[in-house]
Amino acid sequence: MRILVLSDTHRNLGRAIELVHDFSKRIDAVIHLGDNAEDIDFIKKNYRLPVYAVAGNCDYGSTAPHESVLTFENTKVFITHGHYYNVKYNADIVSQQAVALGADVCLFGHTHMPYVQVKQNVVIMNPGSLSEPRGGSKPSYGILKIDNGKVYPMIIPYI
Numbered sequence: 001m002r003i004l005v006l007s008d009t010h011r012n013l014g015r016a017i018e019l020v021h022d023f024s025k026r027i028d029a030v031i032h033l034g035d036n037a038e039d040i041d042f043i044k045k046n047y048r049l050p051v052y053a054v055a056g057n058c059d060y061g062s063t064a065p066h067e068s069v070l071t072f073e074n075t076k077v078f079i080t081h082g083h084y085y086n087v088k089y090n091a092d093i094v095s096q097q098a099v100a101l102g103a104d105v106c107l108f109g110h111t112h113m114p115y116v117q118v119k120q121n122v123v124i125m126n127p128g129s130l131s132e133p134r135g136g137s138k139p140s141y142g143i144l145k146i147d148n149g150k151v152y153p154m155i156i157p158y159i
Contacts, residue, residue: 001072002026005127005142006040007033007081007109010058012131013042015158019130019141020047027143029072033109033127034059034081056081056109075104075146082108082126091126095119105144105151114140114155125153 004027009016020030020043030049032040034056044051052070055062059081067080078098085094087110098106099120106124113135114128127142139158144151 001028001146003029003031003072003144003146005031005033005107005125005144006130007127008035008056008112008129008132010129010131011036015130015139016040017042019158020049024049031070031077031079031107031144033079033107034064035109052079054079054081057083069101069103073146074149075151076102077105077107077144078103079107082110087111087126091115091117091119091124095122095124098122098124105153107142107144111135113137114142116153116155123151123153125155127155130158 004023024047030051032053034054035058040051040053053064055064070077078101087094094108106122108126112129115126117124128137128140130139133139140155143154
């Protein structure tokens with residue numbers, strides 16, 4: 001299973017649409033980690049892919065949940081934007097929540113900076129931002145590959 005992971009698109013939908021179009025035959029789902037989760041509505045309407053989203057701190061009035069636990073091939077994936085877990089300082093609190101939930105993977109956004117690490121046997125990934133990268137990072141997105149219980153997180157620069 002291959003999942004396209006996006007975050008912090010902030011209504012600059014062109015790159016997200018381009019990625020989904022390019023990957024549509026090679027991915028099984030799309031996850032958007034907030035800011036602006038409604039950007040995903042176009043993708044839901046125009047592509048036959050499962051799409052999951054959470055609301056971020058800029059998603060005023062959104063009906064998307066603030067966090068969710070999804071299961072793909074017996075792998076539990078905790079998704080959140082991250083602003084309730086102080087991720088701008090470090091990933092400790094969000095990773096502790098993932099452990100408490102029994103998740104194998106934790107996906108978050110909010111910092112606009114790509115990040116991949118394994119903490120307490122949980123794969124933690126922030127795909128960065130496609131439209132407003134920060135901290136000297138470049139626009140980026142993630143691919144989460146799940147294969148027979150093994151998880152392969154990839155951060156990919158948008159070129």
